[in-house]
Amino acid sequence: MSKRKAPVAAAKKSTSASREECACECQIVDLERLRELAEIATEFDLAEIELDACGGVRVVRRAAGAPAPVAAAPLPPPVHLAAPAEKAAKPAETGTLITSPFVGTFYRAPAPESPAFTDVGQTVRKGQVVCIVEAMKLMNEIESEFDGKVVEILVKNSEHVEYGQPLFRIEKA
Amino acid sequence: MFKKVLIANRGEIALRVIRACRDLGLRSVAVHSTADADSLHVRFADEKVCIGPPPARQSYLNIPALISAAEVTGADAIHPGYGFLAENAEFAEVVQKCGLHWIGPQPEVMRTMGDKVSARKAMEAAGVPVVPGSPIIETDKQAEAAIERIGFPVIIKATGGGGGRGMKIVEDKSRLFSQLAAARSEAQAGFNNPAVYMERYIGRPRHIEVQVLGDGQSALALGERECSIQRRHQKLIEEAPSVALDDARRIELLRVARKATAAIGYKTVGTLEFLLDENKQFFFIEMNTRIQVEHTVTEMVFGVDLVREQMRLAAGDPLHMPTEMRPRGHAIELRINAEDPVTFAPSPGTITALNLPGGIGIRVDTHIYAHYRVPPFYDSLLAKLVAHGDNRNVALARMRRALDEVVVEGIKTNCDLHRRVLNHPDFIGGRFDTHFLERL
Numbered sequence: 001m002s003k004r005k006a007p008v009a010a011a012k013k014s015t016s017a018s019r020e021e022c023a024c025e026c027q028i029v030d031l032e033r034l035r036e037l038a039e040i041a042t043e044f045d046l047a048e049i050e051l052d053a054c055g056g057v058r059v060v061r062r063a064a065g066a067p068a069p070v071a072a073a074p075l076p077p078p079v080h081l082a083a084p085a086e087k088a089a090k091p092a093e094t095g096t097l098i099t100s101p102f103v104g105t106f107y108r109a110p111a112p113e114s115p116a117f118t119d120v121g122q123t124v125r126k127g128q129v130v131c132i133v134e135a136m137k138l139m140n141e142i143e144s145e146f147d148g149k150v151v152e153i154l155v156k157n158s159e160h161v162e163y164g165q166p167l168f169r170i171e172k173a
Numbered sequence: 174m175f176k177k178v179l180i181a182n183r184g185e186i187a188l189r190v191i192r193a194c195r196d197l198g199l200r201s202v203a204v205h206s207t208a209d210a211d212s213l214h215v216r217f218a219d220e221k222v223c224i225g226p227p228p229a230r231q232s233y234l235n236i237p238a239l240i241s242a243a244e245v246t247g248a249d250a251i252h253p254g255y256g257f258l259a260e261n262a263e264f265a266e267v268v269q270k271c272g273l274h275w276i277g278p279q280p281e282v283m284r285t286m287g288d289k290v291s292a293r294k295a296m297e298a299a300g301v302p303v304v305p306g307s308p309i310i311e312t313d314k315q316a317e318a319a320i321e322r323i324g325f326p327v328i329i330k331a332t333g334g335g336g337g338r339g340m341k342i343v344e345d346k347s348r349l350f351s352q353l354a355a356a357r358s359e360a361q362a363g364f365n366n367p368a369v370y371m372e373r374y375i376g377r378p379r380h381i382e383v384q385v386l387g388d389g390q391s392a393l394a395l396g397e398r399e400c401s402i403q404r405r406h407q408k409l410i411e412e413a414p415s416v417a418l419d420d421a422r423r424i425e426l427l428r429v430a431r432k433a434t435a436a437i438g439y440k441t442v443g444t445l446e447f448l449l450d451e452n453k454q455f456f457f458i459e460m461n462t463r464i465q466v467e468h469t470v471t472e473m474v475f476g477v478d479l480v481r482e483q484m485r486l487a488a489g490d491p492l493h494m495p496t497e498m499r500p501r502g503h504a505i506e507l508r509i510n511a512e513d514p515v516t517f518a519p520s521p522g523t524i525t526a527l528n529l530p531g532g533i534g535i536r537v538d539t540h541i542y543a544h545y546r547v548p549p550f551y552d553s554l555l556a557k558l559v560a561h562g563d564n565r566n567v568a569l570a571r572m573r574r575a576l577d578e579v580v581v582e583g584i585k586t587n588c589d590l591h592r593r594v595l596n597h598p599d600f601i602g603g604r605f606d607t608h609f610l611e612r613l
Contacts, residue, residue, distance in 0.1 A: 103224050103241040135241040160245035162223040163238065164207055 095151045095169040098144060100161040104135035108157045116157075123149050123173070130168055133161060147173040174488045175250035175274050177202060179243045180214065182254030183233060185540045185557060186464070187214035190252045193480035202246045204239060206232035208548040213540045220246050227550045233257045236264055240271055250274035250487070252480075256552065259463040260287055276487040278440050278462045279389075285437070286460040290332050290370065296445075296457045299436035301429050304448065304456040306372035313350050319371055320349070326374040329353060331360035333368065342374050377606040378448035379417050380408075381455065383430035384471045386442050386482060388492045392434035394427040395475055396500050398467055402594060404517065404610045409587070410594060411467035412505040413474050416565065416603035417449055426455055431496075433457075442468075442483045466508065466557065469538060473504035473561040503565040505572050507591045509539075509579065510553040514589040521549035525583035530575035534561045534568070547584055555586065565603075569595060 100106070108116040108131055118130050129141040130150075148170040155167050179202040180190045187203060191214060194201040203218030208227035215221045222242040225232030232238065234257055243251060251268050253259040253276070265280040277283065286292045293303050307319035309332065320327065329341040329352060341352045353369065361367040380403065384395040399415035400408040418426065430445045444461040468479045475498055486492070511520045527543040539556035541547070547555065558575055562568035573595050579588055593613065594600050600609070 103222055103238050103245060105245060136237050136244070160222075162242075163225045163232075164223055 093169070095171045096146065096148070097154075097166040098130060098142065098168040098170060100133055100163060100165045100167055101142065102133065102135050102140070103162050104133040104140070104160070106155045106157065106159050106161045106167065107132040107134060107139075108153070110139075118150055118168075120150050120153060123147070124170065142167070144168075144170065146170065149173070174199070174485070174490075176200060177219075177246065177248045178250045178252050178276070178484070179204065179239070179246065179248035180218070180252050180254060181233065181239050182252070182257055182259075183209050183212060183214060183540075183551065184554065185538050186254040186256075186466070187212075188217060188540050189538055190254060190480055191218050193478060193484065196478065197481055197484065199484075202242065202248050204233075204242050206550070208550055211545070213542060213545075222246060227548065229257065229550065236267055239264075240267060240273075243271070243273055248273070250276055250484075252276040252484070253463065255463050255466060260461070262287060274487055276441065276484055278387075278443060279438070282437055282439060283462045286443075286462050288332070289330070289459065292460055293457070295437055296433055296460075299433040301433045301445075301457045302455060304372045304375065304458065307370050309368045309370050310353060313353075316349060316353055316371070320346070323371060323373050326376070327371045328374040329356040329369050329371055331356065331364055331366065331369050333364035333366035334360060375448050375450045375456070377608065378450055379415070379606050380446065381415050381417065381426070381449050382444050382446040382461075382465075383427060384442070384444055384468065384479070385430055385434040385439065386479075386486065386492060386494075387434045387439035388486055388490070389438050389440045390435070391492055392431050392439060393492055393494055393496055393498075394431040394434070395471055395477065395479075395494075395498065397423065397426060398470055400467060401605055401607045402600070402609055403607055408467060409508050409510075409610070410505065410591070411470050412503065412565070412568075413470040414500055414503065417453070422453055422455075429455075441486045442479055466554070467506050469536065469557055469559045470504040470506045473536065473559055474500035474502055476501065502561055502563045503568045504559060504561045505565075505568050507558040507572065507576070508554055508587075509556040509558055509581075509591070510587045511547045511555050511584050512553050512587055513585045514587045517587075519549070519553045520585035521547045521553075522584040523547075524581060526580060527582070528578060528580035529556070530558065530578035532571075532574070532578075534571040535559070535575045536561070541581075555581070569601065 110132065118124055124130055124144040125147050126144060128144050130144050131142050132139050133142055150168055151171050152169040154169065155161055161167065177200040178194050180187045181204060183205060191201045191203065201218040203215045203221045204224045205212060205215045205221060206225055206227050207223060209215060210223065222245065224238040224242050225235050251273055258264040259277070260283060262280040262283040265275045265277055265283055268275045269280070285295055297303055305323045307323065310316050310319060326342060326344045329343065341356050343349050343352050356369045357367045360369055379399060379401045381397050381399055383397050386393045386395060396413055397415050397418065398411050398413045399417065400411045402410035426447070433445065442464055444465050446458045446461065447455040448458055449455050464480060464483055472479055512518060513520055523546045524541060524543060527541065529537050529539065536559040537556055541555050560568045560572035560575055562571055576588060576591055576595065599605055
């Protein structure tokens with residue numbers, strides 16, 4: 001939902017052993033350390049950094065393809081790296097969202113047989129109708145508030161949507 | 174019985190209704206504003222729908238959004254809780270027109286009882302004593318004639334008003350006409366309706382109310398509650414039974430309340446509110462056509478789930494309880510609010526540490542948890558702390574113990590105020606009226 005542009009660095013513990021189970025003298029991997037690693041990963045375009053149970057860097061893999069690496073394995077939850085680190089590992093999201101202004105049913109076309117208002121890859125202009133949200137038997141046309149290109153449609157046709165739910169991701173022109 | 178209940182409310186009462194749904198095997202739908210996305214009622218319902226931005230007008234009071242949420246989730250009944258749209262007859266009608274069950278009384282009864290003048294008329298017709306009063310006063314001559322019957326002191330009230338706003342007390346004739354004129358313009362400004370009327374003013378009343386249930390045919394009065402500890406008509410401490418009634422008075426009060434409830438053909442649960450004067454005469458003041466915040470104390474002493482009964486009655490089940498039920502022991506409820514104990518200013522913010530009390534005889538109804546952010550958009554009720562015991566002293570001792578176990582850090586609460594009341598000799602001795610807190 002919120003925009004995150006930093007490519008994801010995946011720091012991963014190679015074992016899921018808890019600190020108590022670990023035989024060696026563990027270093028706590030704190031957020032500072034994680035942030036450092038994330039910066040290094042960004043700088044050198046790394047997809048994965050693996051830490052051993054003692055906090056030492058063991059394996060470093062280079063990013064495979066061109067685009068920013070998405071959705072590396074989420075951090076294992078144990079001990080020191082719990083909640084905040086999980087957030088850092090969420091996939092990168094770009095673009096601007098068109099959200100639903102009310103509760104209702106989402107329709108991509110004006111009628112079941114009609115073509116969709118828009119589709120992924122198509123451009124939309126400000127004021128252009130992109131979908132319908134039906135609420136209390138009223139068909140409400142939802143317009144784009146800016147010029148851009150549809151990157152993703154986040155709701156399936158005739159699905160229910162709630163207030164504020166993202167409908168489209170648009171790359172602003 | 175219906176299958177899926179949408180709860181058009183938030184906070185502890187939404188959670189209360191969800192719990193009753195669970196117990197009955199019904200599915201529940203929580204609705205919430207964007208400010209309440211992290212609320213417990215959202216977490217514990219079977220389904221959830223975000224219906225709007227933080228302001229209540231655009232979310233919890235937004236009838237199209239609520240109906241739409243019921244439609245998309247396939248809910249077949251709506252529970253309004255208390256506050257928000259709970260006493261809005263128009264909403265009840267819309268709900269029914271959309272083919273959904275309304276978990277409340279019939280809209281026409283809500284309308285009658287929601288207007289003070291028509292409610293009073295209906296109660297008088299049913300043989301309920303009402304505070305001596307006047308019809309709408311438009312001229313000075315009408316005012317003089319009314320005073321002949323009522324006698325001073327009188328209180329001037331707006332027919333469209335509520336919550337104590339626009340009320341004026343007049344002790345003698347010298348200020349009568351000027352106060353009437355002032356009340357009219359205030360009523361016009363505040364409620365867009367200049368109509369005012371007068372009533373005998375009861376100087377030191379106790380607030381006693383009766384929990385009633387009806388199935389449209391027969392009715393039941395499930396004991397009384399005393400709610401005299403209040404500030405600006407906001408109740409803070411409620412208890413059941415009341416120490417102010419002896420058996421004869423109680424029997425009379427409950428008989429009158431039951432008769433009136435049956436007379437208006439009331440369906441589901443409601444409350445008849447009375448003032449008890451110094452001579453132990455009781456007078457009807459208003460009816461609340463919904464579940465109330467303080468229904469918990471009645472539940473504790475009667476061992477009845479009132480929200481479950483409310484849903485059963487809304488689904489068309491007949492009353493199935495015996496007409497003569499006796500309360501067991503005594504129950505007290507404290508409303509823990511997010512507010513300054515001295516200035517009463519609201520205190521929203523994040524709860525940094527929390528401990529809720531427990532142990533024998535204690536019940537806590539709340540939607541808060543550690544790290545919960547109390548939003549600034551809604552009322553300040555955080556938790557209802559209820560203590561039950563074999564008698565009032567046992568309940569009081571348990572309540573003091575429970576209050577000492579309450580830890581809420583990060584925001585201010587009125588716990589200290591409650592402590593002062595619970596330790597006050599007049600409160601302990603049962604000697605109080607609705608002005609107790611002002612004198613504290």
